[in-house]
Amino acid sequence: MPGGRLTGQDRQHIAAGLAEGLGYTEIGKRLGRPASTIMREVTRNGGPDDYGADRAHEATRHRARRHKETPPPAPPIPNSGHGRDPQAVQDFTESFTALLVQQGLPRMMARVLTCLHIADSGTLTAADLVQRLRISPASVSHAVTFLEQQGMLRRERTPGERRERYIIDDEIWLRSLLASLQMTDALTAASRRGAEILGAATPAGARFESSAELLLLVSESHRQAIEQWQRSMAARNAGRQS
Secondary structure (H helix, E strand, C coil): CCCCCCCHHHHHHHHHHHHCCCCHHHHHHHHCCCHHHHHHHHHHCCCCCCCCHHHHHHHHHHHHHHHHHCCCCCCCCCCCCCCCCHHHHHHHHHHHHHHHHHCCCCHHHHHHHHHHHHCCCCEEEHHHHHHHHCCCHHHHHHHHHHHHHCCCCEEEECCCCCCEEEECCCCHHHHHHHHHHHHHHHHHHHHHHHHHHHCCCCHHHHHHHHHHHHHHHHHHHHHHHHHHHHHHHHHHHHHHHC
16 A cells, blocks of 8 residues: 555565666656655665565565564653643654655654754754664764755764764755755756757647746745745844844
8 A cells, every 4th residue: 555564566566667677766656655665675675686576575574573572662752841741742753753754764864853853952962862762873873974965954063072963953944945946947947958859849848848837836936935934034033133
């Protein structure tokens, strides 16, 4: 079922798609899955040149059994001192993490990002993350490196201190949107070029022209939303300073 766990039949389709030379996006479309899901499945089980459906399914079953035998302890809920309901915070933390995973973020990275999000300071050290999430320092390092590469956090070291701090801010999703806009702009330009080369009066050219029009509208709406948000944030900050 789309959105659920991959079945043995799903994995057979993935193997067949790889054998046909299809990309992750096309295989995902056939299964009604995000391309990121297909990519993680293949990468976790030998890569595109060594992926085997039966072997991948058995490996997944083995990992599931292992996790059931040694379930990870629930992460401690930090006491914020703001009178929040700890259980409500815990439930929201889990649901927000699940949402990020659903959007394609690897689970460990999603846990680290959520942990930073719910911290009022928006900043934690590696030791803080190890303690709160009960994961290894190596897992923290791997997750932080990934998130930093995606522009979702930054590192900072206070002069005179050895420990790094990992920081997110109010512009985390702004950076993500701007990166997405760059890709949309590139696709718009390529679609226009395709329409020009193929001829807008031909079926293929008309398809590219229609795509370019839609992508242009998406870019414009996103830019308007960003500008409106920036004006809103500037007014809010000015109000705080006055």
